[in-house]
Amino acid sequence: MPIAFVRVEYVKRSAGKNACCIAAYNSRSTIEFEGTKWQKPRTYNFSNREPPVYHEVLLPEGADPKFKSPEALWNHAEQQENRRNSQPSLNVVIALPDDEVVSTEDRIYLTRTFVQEHFVKHGLAAQIDIHPPDKRLEGVHETRDHNWHAHVVVTTRRFKGKTLSSHKARDLMPVIRKGYVVSGPQWNKLWGQYQNAFFEEKGLSLRVDPEGVVPQKHLGPVRMRGRAFSLMEENSLRISLNALEAENPQKVLDKITQTQNIFTQEDISRFLYKHVDPEKVHSVQETFWKQPQIVQLLDPSTQKPLGKFTTQEIVQEEKQIIRVADRLITQPAPKLLNPPDPSNLTPEQKQAYQNILQGKKLSLLEGHAGTGKSYLLTALKQAYEAEGHTVRGFGPDSTTSQVLQEKGFSEAENIYRFLFSLQNGKRTIHKNEVWILDEAGKLGSRPLLELLKKAYKHNAQVILSGNSAQMSSVERGVGFHYFSQKYGAHHLENIQRQNEQTQREIAQKLAHGKMGSALDEISKLGNLIWTPTKENAIETLVKAWAQNNLSNPNEKTLILAHSNKEIRTSHATSKT
Template identity: 25%
Template sequence: MAIYRLSSQIISRSTGRTVTGAAAYRAGEKILDERMNQTWDFTKKKGIAHAEILAPDNSPEWAYDREKLWNEVEKSEQRKDSQLAREIQVALPIELTNEQKKNLVKEFAKDSFVNKGMVADICLHDISGENPHAHIMLTMREISPEGFGQKNRDWNKKEHLLEWREGWAKYANNHLALAGHEIVIDHRSYEKMGIPLEPQKKIGPLKHISEDDRANTDRMQEYLETCRRNGEKIKASPEIATDLFSRKQAIFTENDIFRLANTYSADKEQFDEVVSAIKNSPDLVLLGAGENGKERYTTRQTLEAENSMLSKSEQMAKAHSHKVKNKYQKQAKASRTLAPEQVKAFNHILSSGDMCCVVGYAGTGKSYMLDAVREAYEAGGYTVTGAALAGIAAQGLFESSGIPSQTIARRLLDQEQGRSELTKKHVLVIDEAGMVGTRQMNALISHAHEKGAKVILVGDGMQLQPIEAGGAFRGIYSRTEGVNLTEIRRQKEGWQKEATKYFEEGKSNAALNLYKAA
């Protein structure tokens, strides 16, 4: 199961370290330290899956050469206690493929660090193993075509670390959702999340030494004692475990139970007891075997959230409290060239109840049609606002349809802290709805239902397929009014339209073959 971990440290000369040696070790390379005239050779190091340097657009060519880059850093620092680099280490979700893990790290590093002026040296370790993680080494000086300038002290501020910690959770959760997983990670501490377990320190290299040597280390003893105390808490209150599952994913397997029990057990005997306690918990619900033959479980909390979400959606679909006069509808349609299918979708949304679903392939003109919907509702005295799982999707919804939007995480936080603007005069558009998990969707719909707002769920055809992350959208679509857009308008050639549908259906090879043939 995906776990959250982001740690930060400074690589400094005051601790006797060199940044060239640190870079060579993490990348598994051979690097000459010109200042010390010493060669660091870690070419035999195993477990390194990918190493890459990302730099701002105005960086000199040598910034992309690992040996030259970190030697320049060493040259730019004269003090014997100089801070040479910052290192961010993150745990990678095991649910993602190796390529997806790499893309996640690169996007996070580029948006969080490189776009702010840092050079990021990223290295992915144990990517296919039990502990996939990434090291991100960052420069601490501004860079220009002429080289390094002054140190940016602002990067050392605590609020930036807090932003990076929260940001990693958002990026990881977005990539998990894009990959079809409803699993989520949370950057908050157990205490802030209300979880009565003690945080367990990472044991790192200790797991690679012999069992006898490991048992004799104070650090390992402390780790095992914490595991034992947490295991006893779960045995006494197995709802702690089911609550953890509910927070992370809607559906899980016996292997997930084993992983959690292994994390919070000190030995085999306690492991068996923790597994037994979880399996006998009244909060655990057996769903039966999935397509792969493995038993699947959920929790009563998840089922209650799903039932609440579906019940409120059905109630909202029957309510018609957001009517717009025909003259405003005609006005919005007259100012655009809408295709017959788009007109049908427009009419359906404006005539439907306070809950409706819009389903269509990419390129069918959903955003263009939603722009007309927005204009009609605004003319009728309503405020249209939007939300999407990813920040880039929220931005895209605003740019393509004029609907001011924010991330779902931001909206949920505003709801929790009483800052939500929703009223009975609001229409909430949730884009990429098939990627929104049950708990999040329930929270959004429950709040809109309470405030009397209308909700429009927008997604593509594949998001109605039986993938876990699409469960909420699929369930609501099956019980409420929905409209489909199937005519692809973005592409004009027939083979291009066919390729787009192949991409939507996950048949990438078939789609690429059409492009190759053309």
């Protein structure tokens, strides 16, 4: 069964390690390490080991192609570091699904796209090596274990132009203490969600194994298990503890509601059948549903049960969020004496700009991608700062914070880090501050409540920006969507990212789910080509792609397909 396991650790020079050694080992190749001030040059040769089933170096756009060579890339990364205790790279291990219905090509696709989305897209380079399970003997027969996994070595600096930057990509780097990630992306949950989306797209019944009440440690390859008997004993103990904890109805309820405010009977059954002795499942289920804190949800109009449940704690938490939000929404925003009239905003954006400036202490800005929310937020920041207000920009994760920094919010930071620092007296709050949270739909209920409470306490204005249709938070929470319905939001409807009016109208229809009308418009422009069969479509597409590459060799042409099978077919056809 697929699992949501990602291990992230730094390659530490202070521990005698270097990126060239790790890269050579992962790729089972030979790399000449040129040496540094603290480590002598040497040759790392692991070519005698079983090679990976897949190896690739992914570079961000604009990077010098010579860094496709691991030797060139990791020597360059080492030479950029000038301290004895530098950390030239991240070493990431990802557990891949080993089910028979998942092909090697599927594992490659999953790994490449996940690494592209979370690392390379943000300017980092990454070396991918996918390893098959270790071989082992059962009697006279050689078999393999079930430990498909990927090793990914990632630079800790972005590429700036053709080479690595002189500054660390600290906004993307996790904070690791005593071997545990204490701040940064929740890699296990992100990887679990990514796999589930892939399985659903392929029409597979597979789903990532739900994590138990007592999380187990990943055992790793067979060759390590023989030298790690203590780890196996610890894991056996954790499995036993998990079974015992999963028999505790309160523990099960806490675990389920950690990531979702609403659950169903199917959610509970799936969890119990994984973690509890089958003979005990029925009795544990009976005890679970007798818990007084469980609340059954009813249809507001008919008052009939919906088959969905929540808890009194979640209900009280959401009521508290609403109470604090109600207080903020009744207070006026700080008045500006002479707000500027930004010339780069559209009439729609200007209207939202004026409404927020003249509005309340809690404002919501909603719009699909490409409607210009970032331009509007930047204009608001400049207006408030011009009259002496401190403006803070936040993101629900470090990636969003980085995007805000690129848009002019130089001090933007992860909201979790801000709340933690504020709680511990490491942030000084000034009078009438303005707090802007981008991608607000991705923030869970608990940090949202904490943000609103702090804003009310310090008399700060809160501007929440996002899109109710975007990916929800990893933690439980639907605050932004509910606020938009309850208080109303300043909506941006017009797509600005496309230059031509017709293209904008098509993008707007697609954003609002009017697929048929949008396809009709695309067809009228001659940009939608129909063929009798799917095979004809793929053949026509690949021919057009090849012809475009020949006539426009300096331009990039991208082939998109609906399913992974079609992607592989198109790829194979393009090679013939």
